[in-house]
Amino acid sequence: MSQKIRKIAFRIAKWGAALAALGVLALAVAVFIAYQSLPSYEQLRTRTDLGQTIRVRADDDSILVSMGPSFGRxxxxxxxxxxxxxxxxxxxxxxxxxxxxxxxxxxxxxxxxxxxxxxxxxxxxxxxxxxxxxxxxxxxxxxxxxxxxxxxxxxxxxxxxxxxxxxxxxxxxxxxxxxxxxxxxxxxxxxxxxxxxxxxxxxxxxxxxxxxxxxxxxxxxxxxxxxxxxxxxxxxxxxxxxxxxxxxxxxxxxxxIVIQKPTGGNAARYFVDWALPQLDTLIRETSEAIDVYTTLDPDMQQWASDAINAHAPGGAQGALVAIDRDGAVRALVGGKDYVESIYNRATVAKRQPGSSFKLFVYLTALEQGLRPDDMVMDEQVTIDGWTPRNSNRTFLGPVTLREAFARSINTVSAQIGQNMGFGTIASMANRFGISDQIDTYPSMVLGTSEVRLLDMTRAYAAVSRGGVSVPPYAITKVVTAEGRLLYSHEPAPPRVLVAPWVASDMTDLLQTGVMSGTGRAANIGRPTAGKTGTTQSNRDGWFIGFSSGLTTGVWMGNDDNSPVRGLQGGTAPARAFRDFMSKAVANRPVESFDIGSELPDWQLEPDDEAWMNGDPMLDPYGNPIEGDPLDPLAPLPDGATPPVDDEWLDGVLRRDQPRGDPLQRPSQPRRDPLEPAPAPQPQPQPRPRDNPDMVRVEPLAPPPSVPADQPQPRR
CATH class of the missing domain: 1.10.3810.10 (Biosynthetic peptidoglycan transglycosylase-like)
Structure with missing residues (x-):
């Protein structure tokens, strides 16, 4: 038996040695072939094709950034x-x-x-x-x-x-x-x-x-x-x-060890950092030198950077995104200084949007049949143990939906959520491009779920476009150094998100917010619509709005989510919006909004976003208002611009022109807007049945309960 084992072991060793010898021989042949194909040392010294050169260009063909290998001596x-x-x-x-x-x-x-x-x-x-x-x-x-x-x-x-x-x-x-x-x-x-x-x-x-x-x-x-x-x-x-x-x-x-800070950093790098990764989905991998043409407007980019640096409070940060009517991103600022911090607060950071999230609350209400002139009740309400409060600690009783939006009345938003369904509002936000998960507890109507500035700006741009989606894009074409076209942008097929009349009524509400609500500091002297947002303890300030086909979103706050004294959406963010937009749309035609309702007679909002923490109330041009802000006969301070008069409003809102019914609004049965529809009747369907592009919101399951100590963010 042992002799047989020795024979087997001998054969294994023999074949192993033979295979090893063959392996060594094969390796020697492979090394010899590789040796013969190696270039000379001088050729290796002068070789410089170890990286790809990419030139990123603005919409005027100027070079924003040139990226590629740098070889020293x-x-x-x-x-x-x-x-x-x-x-x-x-x-x-x-x-x-x-x-x-x-x-x-x-x-x-x-x-x-x-x-x-x-x-x-x-x-x-x-x-x-x-x-x-x-x-x-x-x-x-x-x-x-x-x-x-x-x-x-x-x-x-x-x-x-x-x-x-x-x-x-x-x-x-x-x-x-x-x-x-x-x-x-x-x-x-x-x-x-x-x-x-x-x-x-x-x-x-x-x-x-x-x-x-x-x-x-x-x-x-x-x-x-x-x-x-x-x-x-x-x-x-x-x-x-x-x-x-x-x-x-x-x-x-x-x-x-002293490390030299990089020079030449600029705000455009935030845009470049967001745009370049998109190449992975647009073109096949290539080592050729390429030119990437983008949508960035250099002038707008500079104005955006200036506006953020001029208005962001103290050590706080700021971000701005400007999207054109076709989705082209014209400016993108992710922070005050790219050299100091490359963290992109416009595309990466997720923060609570405060009352700017009410866009989706009121879109849901309008789609379900409410009108801007419908009367709603501002009164105390408790939902699953949560009792929202208004910033002025009072209740106004019957108000129009328009007034409730402009005053950012929390109790009305809570009632809309309760009666329309918190899940329905979350679905509306997702429909408009909010990619992050939206919680469906009751206080979500006040903007407690974290979102990105780019996504929120995209949603407002869709309203500006009449309820049609506006996917943001950055790259228009990619060309090799020899001129071969690798990619050319094609507009995305339009996707209707809400009926045109819903978007029209929403624009009506948003314009009210600028003309006579918390966003008065954002008025640029031409039709402007938008909404402020301020979160609990002044941690975040937002203003998002549009005018003349350009939609701009502004966020300000601290990276560590600590409070910023005096920060409100209607102050620094709104002023940054005004400074940027007044330049960005200066050479564009003045465009009136196609809205179906007039503004109310009241013009001022006693709201914490406008005058809490000692900040003065502002007139439509940003001038401080002294005395009683609700007294129409109160004298104006010296040098202040008079309030907008009815003649100017008639021209901007086209109130002096016959209206007709250009939006072909479907008829709705009249009822108490915030009274739940009696079962088993279905919810009103705002979409005409012959319109296949409209999106139907199906009723969802009842929202989960929420603890009584749930955080209650201020707008």
Whole structure:
């Protein structure tokens, strides 16, 4: 039996040796072929096709940003500071001088660690020597698979046969990517420290050496603390593997390394950061140099940035989005200063919208049959233990729906939610492009669910367009450097969200908010519609509105969601809107709104968004109103602009023209608007049955109960 086992073992060993010999022979042939195909060292030195160049252009063809590889001066091996050479070897490949291009010890160690962690043999794929990185960066793609890894090893072995260790390290340090568009240590040193690599200190060398592993995560300009922390890891490696003494390492304090702030940052970078990722869905991946033409208007962008910086309170942040009638984004500001903070508050940040969310509450009411002139009751109401309160702590009794909207009366919004269904309102918000989840507890009608400024602005733009969706877009076309068209924008098919008469009545309410409600500071002297929003403890201030086909949304607040003293939607955000829009639409024709109802006689709103915290009430042009704001006979302060008179309103609202019934409003049975419809009668359907484009809102399940201590945000 033992003899039989010995024969089997002998055969296995014989065939194993034969297969191993064949494997070695095949590897030798592969390395020889790769060796023969390698370019000369001089050719590798002059090669610059290691990245794609992208030029992003505004709508006037001017270049907003040019992105692509930046190559510094080529440094010969002797010119590269020794601290740079040793720090890179210590952290990336400490056995660089002893292995043949592939590190068997490193591979075995990686496999062992992976096996202990239960990850199989895949850990070996994460082990790359400096020579392998040169092979991958110059000759291969970054795909992660075993075939690419095998080719990488073959090329690395060939490189070691053709070039010396010093040449390989020289090639590596002059061509590896360090982030920020910088290829090579000279470009990196100039980018991050403002001087050539030949002047590099030990501390600076450790920061650059630490970037190779993850240039984005450890970028000195984006996250200086992460870069300094990584430099400490490099110093420890240099000491551990004998490249540096402990005394020398102790003399370096990463916290004292001076990192140069990037120059040339501007507000347009927020727009570029939002637009460029869209290329992944618009064109196939290409390494060609391309020009990306966008919708951004440079003048509007500058005016938007100026408006935010001029009006955002103190240390608070601000954001602005302007969308044209076809969805083209003309301006996008994600913060006060891109250099200081790349966080995009226009497209990424989610904040409570306050009363600006009431757009969806009243759209639901109008779609279900209410009219701007319908009478509703402002009275105390309790819903599942929640009792909303009005900011003025009073109840007005019977008011029109229009007055309730302009005064932003919370009790009326709560009653609409109770009778129409909180889920129905959430569905309306989703219908208009609010992509985030909307909670359906009762206080949601006051804007307690977090949303994005871009989404809210898109929703208001759809109302401006008559109830038709307005998907925002940034890229108009993409062209190669040779002029080959890769992409051209085509308008999205129109999608009707609500009936035209619903959008018309909503515009009526929104115009009231600017003419005589909380948004008076946003009046730009031509027909303007919009709504303010202020959240609890003045944490967020919003104003979103439209005029002459341009819709603009403004948000202000602190990134940490802390209160901002005196911040209200009707103050700083409305003024920023006014400053921006007065310039942005100056050369556009004045467009009257096609609305079906007149404004009420009352003109002022005693509301906390207009005059809480000691802020003065404003007339339609933003002038402070002294004395009793509700007294029409009160004298105007010296130099103040007189209130808008009836003659001007007649011209703007076309009240002096015969109305007819241009919107063909479907007839509705008259009833108490906020009285629940008696069962089992169905809810009124605002859509004419012969209109297949209209959206029907189906009744939803009753909303869940809410605790009595539920937060009650102020508008």
């Amino acid at each position: 080529w440094l010969d091996y002797e010119q590269i500071p020794e601290v740079m050479r040793t720090s890179m070897v210590a952290v990336e490949d400490r056995r660089f001088r002893s292995h043949p291009g592939v590190d068997p010890i490193g591979i075995a160690r990686g496999m062992w660690i992976s096996l202990k962690a239960g990850d199989g043999l895949g850990g070996a794929r994460g082990v790359s020597t400096i020579t392998q990185q040169v092979a991958r960066n110059i000759f291969l793609t970054p795909d992660r698979n075993m075939i690419r890894k095998a080719r990488e090893g073959v090329i690395a072995l060939a490189l070691e046969q053709k070039f010396s260790k010093d040449q390989i390290l020289e090639l590596y340090l002059n061509r590896v990517y360090f982030g920020g568009g910088a290829y090579g240590i000279d470009a990196a040193s100039n980018t991050f420290f403002g001087h050539p690599a030949t002047e590099m200190t030990l501390g600076e060398a450790t920061i650059i050496a630490g970037l190779v592993k993850a240039p984005s995560n450890y970028s000195p300009t984006a996250d200086p603390e992460a870069a300094r922390g990584r430099a400490g890891v490099v110093l420890d490696s240099m000491v551990r593997y004998g490249f540096l003494s402990a005394q020398e390492a102790a003399m370096v304090d990463p916290a004292e």
